[in-house]
Amino acid sequence: MEGGVGGEVDHLAGERATAQFDVEHMKVAWAGSRHAVDVADRMARLVASDPVFRKDNRTMLPRKELFKDTLRKAAHAWKRIVELRLTEEEANLLRLYVDQPGYVDLHWGMFVPAIKGQGTEEQQKKWLPLAYRFQIIGCYAQTELGHGSNVQGLETTATFDPKTDEFVIHSPTLTSSKWWPGGLGKASTHAVVYARLITEGKDYGIHGFIVQLRSLEDHSPLPGVTLGDIGGKFGSGAYNSMDNGVLRFDHVRIPRDQMLMRLSQVTKEGKYVHSDVPKQLLYGTMVFVRQTIVADASKALSRATCIAVRYSAIRKQFGPQTGGPETQVLNYKTQQSRLFPLLASAYAFRFVGEWLKWLYTDVTHKLEAKDFSTLQEAHACTAGLKAVTTSATADGIEECRKLCGGHGYLNSSGLPELFAIYVPACTYEGDNVVLLLQVARFLMKTVSQLASGKQPVGTTAYMGNIQYLMQCKCGVNTAEDWLNPAAIREVFEARALRMAVNCAQNINKAPSQEEGFYELSPDLLEVAVAHIQLIIVTKFIEKLEQDIPGEGVKEQLRILCNVYALYLVHKHLGDFLSTGSITARQGALANEQLGKLYAQVRPNAVALVDAFNYTDHYLGSVLGRYDGNVYPALYEEAWKDPLNDTDVPDGYQEHLRPLLKQQLKLSRL
């Protein structure tokens, strides 16, 4: 989609002409439905055509201006949503295409879901309408200066005072200061604050409370509340549009009914009671949030690969010895072997994200029926997918920057900002290492239960096939044999299970399970990654078993699926060999096949990124422009830098001229 650039000539027309599939149908396969393509298209164009949503100058704005710009965009987006009576789906997409981190992300993404998930019906009735109309702005204040991953280590206290029927919220130490919550620093009026609940002298652990932080009249902090922004973050522009904040409480009193009481309550008398709502319900929210993170990973990686693929088709370096035109860098096999696995990963993450949506619905139905049998498995699966897809995406964006050579380092390429905004996804919503260790713990438990005949469920069902998978031999004899999905699936299953069983056996040799787990944790991370990669590969294969209309579309996706799987075989060859899942020769054949697949992707590469259907505004990259007219855009962009406002820079008179004129005043020591 061209969206907003004036180029008349399509410099990528030749590339588009070589596509062997129907791009319009691929757009549908990528977005999930024709409807999804159309709504996204409409919202993307709406944002791209509105000057308020301009973002090309973002990396040049000083922090205060950047923050004000964020406030302006958020208010304008809300205005448009109300004026145009946008549906929830449309509103979410509009915010997505505005593409600037801000308080609204936390308001809708964390504050509202926390109240929905943890508030009683009465609490929801009271608070949600205020939040829905933006009469209050909320954030999610969990992390503290001293503790993030270890939530049980949080120090903020909420002590019940039966005399006044209030909780007293207090930050007893410096390290108990809330630290990081997005939207907290300057924008939020309220927060869901996580604190240790203390009543009748007993500490009942971490609970959520709705706390008003700022006056609804003049926005000043309420008495006893100290608030501020935690300071500049990585990169220019980027996440600096967000006011991640610090918050301290000095004996701040809130009414008892502002404790989120869906799962447990404190009575007027100060008795702590559990409600009859099962606490597993909270997992549902977590599955939902992580599903959106996986969807965001595919979005970020597809943006980066779109930029890198288009630019690699335009960029030329060196030529044949015999003279003649220079070579497009996309034709170099090394460029293809670095870029096409990322393109394939973007599609793989997209489809596993789509499947996660189904999983969330399935989990919700099961929870409603009080069936908790698959909950742990679903939880481990989403935690692992969050970790693997965000890590691969963060690394992938940086690889795309390098794939664009020097120009990739310019802010105008869009890649530095995309990277800087994206990388914290490896940390927030659960540090990836911490999450993978949780997955590994679950896998170790599953392995240990196999002996007792307990049948593993969902994405761990393959482990029930242990007798076969521990001794099966990969049947690949030729490079073409690697195109068989059953063969691919089996080697991924064998590798994951054998790694898990090896680790479980090694843990059993340790003096205690805990000690064994601690010592083997680096290996356990790899076990978790192997299991999650199997899930991604399997879901891609299962996607291809569905009906996918459009000429050549399924064939292209099959190629990408094979690229993704065989790239992983190549990258993790050590795992596959050391577990005996494949032989060295089969590893070499996989690599041979991979090379052939890259050649098949090549003529389709530009069309495959066109299928993401991103506007030039959303991509925000002179290198990734739809029309490929890169050089004039790069040249033009440079002149917009404030440093070019004058020919002679500020500081010339004081610092450059004296130097050049040998007039620096030297002091005699």
Ligand SMILES: Cc1cc2nc3c(=O)[nH]c(=O)nc-3n(C[C@H](O)[C@H](O)[C@H](O)COP(=O)(O)OP(=O)(O)OC[C@H]3O[C@@H](n4cnc5c(N)ncnc54)[C@H](O)[C@@H]3O)c2cc1C
């Ligand atoms: C941009 C951004 C936005 C954020 N937004 C919010 C927000 O809105 N609200 C909010 O409450 N918080 C927010 N956070 C905080 C975030 O949730 C935490 O930073 C995150 O949970 C990680 O916790 P931590 O910082 O304590 O890291 P740590 O846990 O201290 O991690 C430090 C290192 O220790 C390792 N480690 C920790 N535990 C283990 C273990 N058991 N085994 C092995 N290794 C371990 C980690 O892998 C990591 O390498 C945000 C953070 C960022 C960066």
